[in-house]
Amino acid sequence: xxxxxxxxxxxxxxxxxxxxxxxxxxxxxxxxxxxxxxxxxxxxxxxxxxxxxxxxxxxxxxxxxxxxxxxxxxxxxxxxxxxxxxxxxxxxxxxxxxxxxxxxxxxxxxxxxxxxxxxxxxxxxxxxxxxxxxxxxxxxxxxxxxxxxxxxxxxxxxxxxxxxxxxxxxxxxxxxxxxxxxxxxxxxxxxxxxxxxxxxxxxxxxxxxxxxxxxxxxxxxxxxxxxxxxxxxxxxxxxxxxxxxxxxxxxxxxxxxxxxxxxxxxxxxxxxxxxxxxxxxxxxxxxxxxxxxxxxxxxxxxxxxxxxxxxxxxxxxxxxxxxxxxxxxxxxxxxxxxxxxxxxxxxxxxxxx
Amino acid sequence: xxxxxxxxxxxxxxxxxxxxxxxxxxxxxxxxxxxxxxxxxxxxxxxxxxxxxxxxxxxxxxxxxxxxxxxxxxxxxxxxxxxxxxxxxxxxxxxxxxxxxxxxxxxxxxxxxxxxxxxxxxxxxxxxxxxxxxxxxxxxxxxxxxxxxxxxxxxxxxxxxxxxxxxxxxxxxxxxxxxxxxxxxxxxxxxxxxxxxxxxxxxxxxxxxxxxxxxxxxxxxxxxxxxxxxxxxxxxxxxxxxxxxxxxxxxxxxxxxxxxxxxxxxxxxxxxxxxxxxxxxxxxxxxxxxxxxxxxxxxxxxxxxxxxxxxxxxxxxxxxxxxxxxxxxxxxxx
Numbered sequence: 135x136x137x138x139x140x141x142x143x144x145x146x147x148x149x150x151x152x153x154x155x156x157x158x159x160x161x162x163x164x165x166x167x168x169x170x171x172x173x174x175x176x177x178x179x180x181x182x183x184x185x186x187x188x189x190x191x192x193x194x195x196x197x198x199x200x201x202x203x204x205x206x207x208x209x210x211x212x213x214x215x216x217x218x219x220x221x222x223x224x225x226x227x228x229x230x231x232x233x234x235x236x237x238x239x240x241x242x243x244x245x246x247x248x249x250x251x252x253x254x255x256x257x258x259x260x261x262x263x264x265x266x267x268x269x270x271x272x273x274x275x276x277x278x279x280x281x282x283x284x285x286x287x288x289x290x291x292x293x294x295x296x297x298x299x300x301x302x303x304x305x306x307x308x309x310x311x312x313x314x315x316x317x318x319x320x321x322x323x324x325x326x327x328x329x330x331x332x333x334x335x336x337x338x339x340x341x342x343x344x345x346x347x348x349x350x351x352x353x354x355x356x357x358x359x360x361x362x363x364x365x366x367x368x369x370x371x372x373x374x375x376x377x378x379x380x381x382x383x384x385x386x387x388x389x390x391x392x393x394x395x396x397x398x399x400x401x402x403x404x405x406x407x408x409x410x411x412x413x414x415x416x417x418x419x420x421x422x423x424x425x426x427x428x429x430x431x432x433x434x435x436x437x438x439x440x441x442x443x444x445x446x447x448x449x450x451x452x453x454x455x456x457x458x459x460x461x462x463x464x465x466x467x468x469x470x471x472x473x474x475x476x477x478x479x480x481x482x483x484x485x486x487x
Numbered sequence: 488x489x490x491x492x493x494x495x496x497x498x499x500x501x502x503x504x505x506x507x508x509x510x511x512x513x514x515x516x517x518x519x520x521x522x523x524x525x526x527x528x529x530x531x532x533x534x535x536x537x538x539x540x541x542x543x544x545x546x547x548x549x550x551x552x553x554x555x556x557x558x559x560x561x562x563x564x565x566x567x568x569x570x571x572x573x574x575x576x577x578x579x580x581x582x583x584x585x586x587x588x589x590x591x592x593x594x595x596x597x598x599x600x601x602x603x604x605x606x607x608x609x610x611x612x613x614x615x616x617x618x619x620x621x622x623x624x625x626x627x628x629x630x631x632x633x634x635x636x637x638x639x640x641x642x643x644x645x646x647x648x649x650x651x652x653x654x655x656x657x658x659x660x661x662x663x664x665x666x667x668x669x670x671x672x673x674x675x676x677x678x679x680x681x682x683x684x685x686x687x688x689x690x691x692x693x694x695x696x697x698x699x700x701x702x703x704x705x706x707x708x709x710x711x712x713x714x715x716x717x718x719x720x721x722x723x724x725x726x727x728x729x730x731x732x733x734x735x736x737x738x739x740x741x742x743x744x745x746x747x748x749x750x751x752x753x754x755x756x757x758x759x760x761x762x763x764x765x766x767x768x769x770x771x772x773x774x775x776x777x778x779x780x781x782x783x784x785x786x787x788x789x790x791x792x793x794x795x796x797x798x799x800x801x802x803x804x805x806x807x808x809x810x811x812x813x814x815x816x817x818x819x820x821x
Contacts, residue, residue: 182644182647182648183647183648183651207712207715208712210712210714211712211713211714211715213714214713214714214717215609215713215714217601218601218602218604218605218609219605219609220601221597221598221601221602221605222601222602222605222610222618224598225598225602225621225622225625225681225684225688226621228625228636228641228681229621229624229625229628231636231640232628232632232633232636232640235636235639235640236632236635236636285530286530286533286534287530289526289527289529289530289531290527290530290531290533290534292527293524293527293528293530293531294531296527297524297527297528298531302528302531302532303531305535306531306532306534306535308804308807309534309535309538310534311803311807312538312800312803312804312807313534313537313538314735314738314803315734315735315738315739315742315799315800315802315803316541316742316796316799317738317741317742317743317744317770317795317796317799318742318744319742319744319769319770319773319774319792319795320541320545320742320792320795320796320799321541323545323773323788323789323792323793324540324541324544324545326785326789327544327545327547327548327789328544330548330782330785330786331544331548347537347541350534350537351534354534378517378519378520379520379523380517380519380520380522380523380524381519383523384523401627404627405627407629408628408629408630408631408632409629409630410629410630410631410744410745411744411745411770411773411774414774414777415773415777436629436631436745439631439632439635440631440634440745440748440749443634443635443638443749444749456635457635460631460632460635463629463631463632464628464629464632467627467628467629468624468627471623471624471627475620475623
């Protein structure tokens with residue numbers, strides 16, 4: 135922080151920040167109090183509105199004070215700073231609220247019984263039942279999707295980074311980018327059109343195929359980024375020793391970037407584990423345990439949440455089960471994320487910034 | 488790089504023939520190399536084949552459905568497939584999908600760019616790591632959970648905002664409100680904004696992080712304030728990245744299914760007001776109508792899915808072209 139004072143304050147716009155460092159905090163506290171006061175006086179009952187009013191007051195107050203004391207340029211700077219802080223707080227509010235609500239509502243019925251029993255003969259309005267069948271379905275579908283999607287994704291990325299020249303590579307890069315934008319429901323409809331042509335009934339593996347389609351481009355992109363981070367000197371050193379290119383890739387390039395690639399795959403898994411739409415179209419849902427992903431309708435966690443919610447009309451046993459299943463799903467996805475990022479940090483290749 | 492075309496290198500002692508040089512540049516000669524190249528190129532081609540197959544099969548089923556449609560597929564305000572003379576059209580869905588996505592973009596892009604700046608340039612150093620992590624967590628939450636949260640928490644909280652908008656801007660017609668449950672396009676747009684915030688933030692953040700430090704230091708040395716540094720060196724450098732990030736977010740918003748299906752109370756008409764419930768989006772319509780659809784109804788839904796597919800294809804393709812025309816931006820090396 136520069137505190138160099140410019141001597142002639144009246145004629146120069148080059149003025150350093152001269153407000154004391156605690157100013158933003160004081161303005162923030164003041165606008166918070168004022169915001170709550172105004173809201174109470176106006177009889178607003180939503181705390182979100184209180185916060186929004188306080189945020190607006192904070193930005194305006196900052197501009198007013200800074201423009202008065204430090205001049206327009208500093209005032210603009212301070213407004214930008216306060217806007218950025220407000221934006222950050224705005225983003226945190228929904229996340230905190232979402233996790234809070236999910237945990238509070240989810241723990242009501244989440245216990246060992248819930249995790250180890252299926253819905254079997256339990257009607258939607260009755261309490262009891264669980265998500266064992268949905269967990270089995272989710273694990274099998276996502277596992278199969280990963281078995282298909284991850285190798286194809288990694289190999290494509292290797293092609294693009296290590297071999298890719300010319301028109302084919304350009305086309306693949308372009309369509310991978312486009313493919314990342316395919317809505318999950320369209321991937322589901324694609325497999326559905328195949329199933330309609332071959333007159334098949336819903337089964338777990340069909341869902342896996344749609345999920346694999348969604349997973350491939352994500353894996354390609356993240357793996358590509360990781361392979362590009364591997365310094366060329368490593369490849370050149372290996373090639374100079376007479377090692378064939380494919381062994382260079384397998385023994386030098388991939389081990390160097392294995393942490394990042396694993397992270398990318400795990401994040402892709404976390405993403406497809408929460409996909410509901412393709413599963414809704416292709417796997418259909420099933421209150422009973424079905425261990426065979428290749429025959430018969432299966433359940434899956436996200437689909438279970440949707441169906442319980444849709445059948446609950448906003449309260450009752452099914453609604454509680456939807457929240458408990460949400461908590462399970464979020465916990466699963468978050469753990470996957472945590473582990474993935476742990477691996478990324480642990481195995482990160484050393485780069486500059 | 489093709490060695491045979493570089494002519495300005497000093498000639499080595501014994502000059503290899505052009506054929507030899509070409510072979511050296513090409514590399515892959517051993518069987519292992521050929522197998523590996525074949526495998527990896529095959530995967531790349533497989534991806535292209537899948538894309539083509541999606542287009543072909545969706546079109547095939549869509550044509551089956553549209554040929555039996557007793558109304559104009561593009562302009563009909565109706566979705567009735569389980570009758571003898573089926574009538575269905577996508578006018579409502581096109582409108583709803585675009586409106587909800589535009590609302591989401593208008594809200595999410597500025598906030599996301601601000602958060603990305605917060606992480607890279609404004610937050611105290613100790614804070615920026617955890618903040619980035621929190622944003623990643625937002626991205627990890629499955630969309631169905633957002634939908635549940637939206638229906639339970641967001642919808643009731645919208646009452647106040649809707650009342651306020653109706654009081655002050657109701658005269659515009661766009662913000663008039665009949666005091667119904669706030670399960671409308673605006674609520675959907677806000678929920679979508681929350682959902683696409685993380686992806687826009689993450690991509691923008693990566694770009695802002697790659698701004699050459701020299702640019703920023705040069706601006707600082709000229710006496711720029713922090714905002715001026717951001718405006719003069721960070722934002723111009725990151726513009727193409729922000730555009731690509733926004734397009735990615737737009738793609739997500741266009742195709743989001745479950746969150747819209749749980750929050751919106753749909754109807755097959757176009758509401759002039761954003762606050763009154765009604766309308767629908769492509770993805771939401773497919774999810775809601777699927778369970779009651781017979782085989783023909785499914786084909787009709789596939790037809791609407793094809794339109795969604797084409798729209799997202801165009802959006803993503805356009806984003807790529809914009810980025811390609813601007814400076815050579817690559818996420819990996821700066």
